[in-house]
Amino acid sequence: MHDTKGRVAPICNPITDPARRTFVRGLALGGITAGLGLWRNPAWAIDARDTPEILSGTEFDLRLGALPVNITGQPRLATLINDSLPGPTLRFRDGDTVTVRVTNNLAESGSIHWHGVLVPAAMDGVPGLSYDGICPGETFVYRFPIRQAGTYWYHSHSGLQEQTGIYGAIVIEPRTPDPVACDRDYVVMLSDWTDENPARVVAKLKKQSDYYNFGQRTAGDFLRDARRDGFVATVAERRMWGEMRMNPMDLADVSAYTYTYLLNGKPPAANWTGLFSPGERIRLRFINAGAMTIFDVRIPGLQMTVVGTDGQPVKPVAVDEFRISAGETFDVIVTPDQDQAYTLFAQSMDRSGFAAGTLAPRAGMRAVVPVPDRRVPLTMADMGHAMPADSGGAMDHSAHGEHAGHDMSAMQGNDAPAVITHAATEFGPGVDMRVDQPSTRLDDPGVGLRDNGRRVLTYADLESSFDDPDGREPGRTIELHVTGNMDRYMWSFDGIPMEEAGPIRLVHGERIRVVLVNDTMMDHPIHLHGLWSDLEDEAGAFKVRKHTINIKAGQKLSYRVAADAFGRWAYHCHLALHMAGIFRVVIVDRDGADAGGHGGHHHG
Amino acid sequence: MVNRIRAAARLVSLVTLLTVLVGVMPVYAEDERDAAFPTLNTSMSEQMPDDPVYWMLLFDEFEWQDQRDGDVLGWDAHAWIGTDMHRALLRAEGQREDGNTTENRLELLWAHPVAAYWDLVAGARMDTEPGPTRSYIGIGVQGLAPQWLHVEATAWAGERGQTAATLKLEYEVLLTNRLILTPKVETGIYGKDDTANEIGSGFSEMNAGLRLRYEIRREFAPYVGVEWTGKFGDTADLARSNDEAVRDAQLVAGLRFWF
Numbered sequence: 001m002h003d004t005k006g007r008v009a010p011i012c013n014p015i016t017d018p019a020r021r022t023f024v025r026g027l028a029l030g031g032i033t034a035g036l037g038l039w040r041n042p043a044w045a046i047d048a049r050d051t052p053e054i055l056s057g058t059e060f061d062l063r064l065g066a067l068p069v070n071i072t073g074q075p076r077l078a079t080l081i082n083d084s085l086p087g088p089t090l091r092f093r094d095g096d097t098v099t100v101r102v103t104n105n106l107a108e109s110g111s112i113h114w115h116g117v118l119v120p121a122a123m124d125g126v127p128g129l130s131y132d133g134i135c136p137g138e139t140f141v142y143r144f145p146i147r148q149a150g151t152y153w154y155h156s157h158s159g160l161q162e163q164t165g166i167y168g169a170i171v172i173e174p175r176t177p178d179p180v181a182c183d184r185d186y187v188v189m190l191s192d193w194t195d196e197n198p199a200r201v202v203a204k205l206k207k208q209s210d211y212y213n214f215g216q217r218t219a220g221d222f223l224r225d226a227r228r229d230g231f232v233a234t235v236a237e238r239r240m241w242g243e244m245r246m247n248p249m250d251l252a253d254v255s256a257y258t259y260t261y262l263l264n265g266k267p268p269a270a271n272w273t274g275l276f277s278p279g280e281r282i283r284l285r286f287i288n289a290g291a292m293t294i295f296d297v298r299i300p301g302l303q304m305t306v307v308g309t310d311g312q313p314v315k316p317v318a319v320d321e322f323r324i325s326a327g328e329t330f331d332v333i334v335t336p337d338q339d340q341a342y343t344l345f346a347q348s349m350d351r352s353g354f355a356a357g358t359l360a361p362r363a364g365m366r367a368v369v370p371v372p373d374r375r376v377p378l379t380m381a382d383m384g385h386a387m388p389a390d391s392g393g394a395m396d397h398s399a400h401g402e403h404a405g406h407d408m409s410a411m412q413g414n415d416a417p418a419v420i421t422h423a424a425t426e427f428g429p430g431v432d433m434r435v436d437q438p439s440t441r442l443d444d445p446g447v448g449l450r451d452n453g454r455r456v457l458t459y460a461d462l463e464s465s466f467d468d469p470d471g472r473e474p475g476r477t478i479e480l481h482v483t484g485n486m487d488r489y490m491w492s493f494d495g496i497p498m499e500e501a502g503p504i505r506l507v508h509g510e511r512i513r514v515v516l517v518n519d520t521m522m523d524h525p526i527h528l529h530g531l532w533s534d535l536e537d538e539a540g541a542f543k544v545r546k547h548t549i550n551i552k553a554g555q556k557l558s559y560r561v562a563a564d565a566f567g568r569w570a571y572h573c574h575l576a577l578h579m580a581g582i583f584r585v586v587i588v589d590r591d592g593a594d595a596g597g598h599g600g601h602h603h604g
Numbered sequence: 605m606v607n608r609i610r611a612a613a614r615l616v617s618l619v620t621l622l623t624v625l626v627g628v629m630p631v632y633a634e635d636e637r638d639a640a641f642p643t644l645n646t647s648m649s650e651q652m653p654d655d656p657v658y659w660m661l662l663f664d665e666f667e668w669q670d671q672r673d674g675d676v677l678g679w680d681a682h683a684w685i686g687t688d689m690h691r692a693l694l695r696a697e698g699q700r701e702d703g704n705t706t707e708n709r710l711e712l713l714w715a716h717p718v719a720a721y722w723d724l725v726a727g728a729r730m731d732t733e734p735g736p737t738r739s740y741i742g743i744g745v746q747g748l749a750p751q752w753l754h755v756e757a758t759a760w761a762g763e764r765g766q767t768a769a770t771l772k773l774e775y776e777v778l779l780t781n782r783l784i785l786t787p788k789v790e791t792g793i794y795g796k797d798d799t800a801n802e803i804g805s806g807f808s809e810m811n812a813g814l815r816l817r818y819e820i821r822r823e824f825a826p827y828v829g830v831e832w833t834g835k836f837g838d839t840a841d842l843a844r845s846n847d848e849a850v851r852d853a854q855l856v857a858g859l860r861f862w863f
Contacts, residue, residue, distance in 0.1 A: 159652075218780050430720075497654050498649065
């Protein structure tokens with residue numbers, strides 16, 4: 001068992017019942033015995049099948065348990081659902097009421113949250129909000145009606161159990177025939193695995209926040225840039241970053257130094273393969289179950305048509321590549337017409353590694369696996385600062401391989417930067433930067449993807465295939481700033497810890513607008529439980545319905561939320577190590593709205 | 605007649621249905637609302653502590669120094685334990701020569717962040733070597749100045765009216781992501797002479813070091829370097845009268861490690 005160092009609160013009673021104690025001890029032995037058998041084989045050899053087990057119907061039994069897996073050559077204890085990594089794929093049907101019995105065979109409290117599935121608040125699976133969690137040896141019976149279709153997923157919401165393997169896919173079949181017809185249908189679940197205890201990963205980041213970043217700019221890079229851009233310009237560019245004490249290569253907190261990136265639970269060498277016959281339409285349901293990884297996905301040689309995101313259908317858009325943030329899902333259609341293999345390639349945003357698999361007409365085939373792209377530093381435009389007129393030259397150089405002109409047009413073209421005010425709480429030790437001119441730049445693919453010669457999906461391309469399901473103009477605005485201090489490894493909304501901020505209170509039935517500003521230099525996938533996040537365009541019109549919205553460094557986004565479900569809902573960054581900091585409780589109740597608590601700036 | 609009874613029955617059932625609906629619907633909504641707020645025995649912050657206690661022990665320098673009068677073991681370490689906003693901090697610096705501790709300074713401080721890159725530190729310092737033990741209380745700052753300069757600056761007040769100020773500046777040059785060059789400057793200013801401890805009033809001493817380490821792991825980095833020591837003013841005079849070097853440069857080799 002991973003010692004999670006008290007991160008899962010011990011509210012469960014000590015196990016006093018002798019029978020249960022024996023049961024738990026027996027489990028531990030079982031784990032060890034199973035481990036002996038598995039040590040020579042990687043985890044993916046548990047099951048010869050290439051995808052996790054698929055469970056369907058209305059009654060489901062899931063077991064959380066600790067089992068050794070071998071991803072890297074070193075056996076490590078994982079936390080798994082039904083002994084499988086990922087857990088089984090659950091197939092629900094829109095309109096059904098499903099019963100899921102989750103038995104916790106771990107030695108610590110556990111939980112399952114249905115990510116993106118609109119369930120009653122008491123069934124949402126967040127210990128401390130929905131329920132008390134599932135104590136060791138106990139079974140919790142989830143029962144909820146299914147009121148949607150599409151691609152979703154489920155995972156533990158306790159401690160860092162998601163990082164150690166408690167996640168699986170959910171596919172909900174529509175009642176009516178699926179408008180996205182296809183011949184094959186595959187879940188492609190991306191994730192990250194570390195042999196380290198994830199609690200140690202956090203502790204290391206607390207001691208040295210760039211611990212895992214081996215892609216920082218060096219003296220050699222300085223010489224190279226000076227040769228290319230001139231000494232003065234290079235010094236000026238370095239000085240700007242130095243003035244802010246910011247690292248333009250801070251693209252991920254945790255890298256391939258410790259992570260092995262997985263595709264359907266398999267490292268690249270294990271080559272997960274989805275079979276097809278040339279000419280078939282294949283639906284790929286991409287899910288990012290990574291704890292700390294944002295992936296850039298492409299299939300060299302194949303165009304992808306994006307038909308859904310976060311389970312919800314979108315107007316088809318053809319792309320070569322898309323960025324998928326932690327917690328997001330994208331459904332794409334591909335139609336390979338050649339009798340050849342194609343590589344599913346998902347490189348981490350910091351380019352330190354990749355997950356990969358294959359689409360092939362026959363098992364055992366493999367196409368060329370690309371090398372990760374070059375690391376591209378963040379630019380001042382990413383930081384949302386006004387560009388000093390006299391430093392334009394340095395700005396251009398700061399963009400390196402990317403064209404700074406793109407950023408500038410994004411900022412100054414259709415989307416003039418807004419002047420923003422920061423709460424007084426943002427001026428404390430927990431906040432290392434404030435973006436004075438955030439820009440919405442929905443059409444910006446983001447750092448590392450700009451002008452790479454490929455057609456990259458942006459949020460500007462995403463349009464729900466339905467009209468605004470609510471239609472009402474939001475009654476009020478809640479503005480929240482994503483804040484942090486990388487050097488201290490502290491994260492927050494508005495510089496205030498969750499506990500001090502209190503909940504955001506919404507009146508049942510009201511519709512609000514959330515304005516998010518990212519005052520950090522990293523992307524953050526912001527996930528709202530229980531209620532949809534309806535992303536707006538620059539003009540404030542409905543664009544696309546999502547449950548997890550990725551906000552880029554220095555970006556400002558707005559979305560509508562209809563408070564149509566009672567309860568206490570979690571609202572947080574889905575990067576596992578940011579979650580405790582970037583977290584608010586949203587309470588939807590009949591009354592008692594105090595205009596949102598202390599959680600943000602509030603406007604009429 | 606039968607039709608009328610049937611019509612009446614229908615009416616009754618319709619009324620009953622309406623009554624039931626009117627009566628039950630709000631109750632249902634009430635149930636739905638209440639069901640959404642189950643009683644909890646735990647809270648979000650209990651389940652997901654945002655600010656647990658962490659600790660670190662860092663030997664920034666743990667090294668052999670090739671001094672003119674023989675081999676010396678030197679160290680510069682710090683340890684901290686606490687939350688984001690409250691940390692206890694221990695700093696230790698010293699030297700051992702021929703089995704004797706020849707220099708030893710310990711600082712026990714409380715560190716409290718006051719700005720994004722700056723901590724306020726306050727606490728006590730004890731110098732047990734080279735001379736009689738001297739105690740101080742002090743207040744200062746530590747943090748990261750623009751252009752990535754690590755700063756430790758502390759003002760001290762000691763026994764018998766002694767005062768002091770110490771300053772340490774450190775910078776890291778990444779030759780590669782593992783090969784790191786660290787220039788460092790350390791200096792002290794004293795208010796009064798303390799001949800027993802070889803301290804003269806004023807600008808007393810300066811150490812400048814340049815160390816090149818290779819991080820085999822972040823936590824484990826052997827290094828080589830040079831350290832230059834200069835004594836100034838009254839302190840230099842004291843050193844001269846003791847037949848000690850006023851300027852000295854030495855090779856160092858050691859290990860930087862942390863837990």
